[in-house]
Amino acid sequence: SGGISMKLTVLGCLGAYPYEGQGTSSYLLQADGFNLLLDAGSSTLVELEKELDPLDLDAVILSHYHHDHIADLGVLQYYWQLYPTQTPKPILPIYGHTEDEFHFNDLTMDGVTEGRAYFEAEELKLGPFLVTFMKTIHPVPCYAMRFVEEKTGAVFVFTGDSGYLESFADFAKEADLFLADTYLFEGNEHHHAHFTSKEAGELAKSANVKKLVLTHLPQFGDLEQLKNEAQKAAGKGIDVELAAVDKVFDI
Numbered sequence: 001s002g003g004i005s006m007k008l009t010v011l012g013c014l015g016a017y018p019y020e021g022q023g024t025s026s027y028l029l030q031a032d033g034f035n036l037l038l039d040a041g042s043s044t045l046v047e048l049e050k051e052l053d054p055l056d057l058d059a060v061i062l063s064h065y066h067h068d069h070i071a072d073l074g075v076l077q078y079y080w081q082l083y084p085t086q087t088p089k090p091i092l093p094i095y096g097h098t099e100d101e102f103h104f105n106d107l108t109m110d111g112v113t114e115g116r117a118y119f120e121a122e123e124l125k126l127g128p129f130l131v132t133f134m135k136t137i138h139p140v141p142c143y144a145m146r147f148v149e150e151k152t153g154a155v156f157v158f159t160g161d162s163g164y165l166e167s168f169a170d171f172a173k174e175a176d177l178f179l180a181d182t183y184l185f186e187g188n189e190h191h192h193a194h195f196t197s198k199e200a201g202e203l204a205k206s207a208n209v210k211k212l213v214l215t216h217l218p219q220f221g222d223l224e225q226l227k228n229e230a231q232k233a234a235g236k237g238i239d240v241e242l243a244a245v246d247k248v249f250d251i
Helices: 045-052 071-081 100-104 197-207 223-234
Strands: 007-013 026-031 034-040 057-059 092-096 113-117 125-126 129-135 143-149 155-158 175-185 213-217 237-244 246-251
Touching: 026 045, 034 045, 034 071, 045 071, 045 113, 045 223, 100 113, 129 197, 197 213, 197 223, 213 223, 223 237
Parallel strands: 034 057, 057 092, 092 113, 155 175, 175 213, 213 237
Antiparallel strands: 007 026, 007 246, 026 034, 125 129, 129 143, 143 155
16 A cells, blocks of 8 residues: 555553553554544543544544543543533444443443444444454453454554453454553463463464554563563564554554
């Protein structure tokens, strides 16, 4: 493809809780004038405002309902409800799974936001994207997502939160960007909730992705070491980077 088709801006990339001014999982995915918020962790709104008017979001999609992925969702709903505008605001669709009735119902705020279901067995057309889903290994139901930009065929895969799962080799196949939950250093393999650096690298290699970006990062330890462990496992042909707030990836 000639130009950039998708742009991913990191709004928050720590796992579990904010620390030293940085927030948790949240990303802005843009293509063809469509603005999609992917997860909505703590400090989402503060960072989002630096990129665009939150009222210019077209949709939100959530991997699961752990607090570090939805911390700012309620205040985003208030923003849409209360921000004064000359013209009525459209209703903001928020996509989530239905396996947690309480949280799914919370996505709808009458006249403000509307919860919409996605399902593992169904492809979702969302603006310029075709999205497919895969259930991950995590203490609560969580879904990885594969976004294909229809016009260019560019592929972005987000693991959501997950422990090692061999099927990622197929789910992330040939992805232009593979954004992987890498909360753990090498030596903690086969964890029940998150990848290690080594596993992220191995899966990137098996899937033959172009770029691996490590996210859901730990608050402690040497992140350069985390990256080096992933790079070693991925091999020389794959570009490995750490996610960081305000970092932009062109896909």
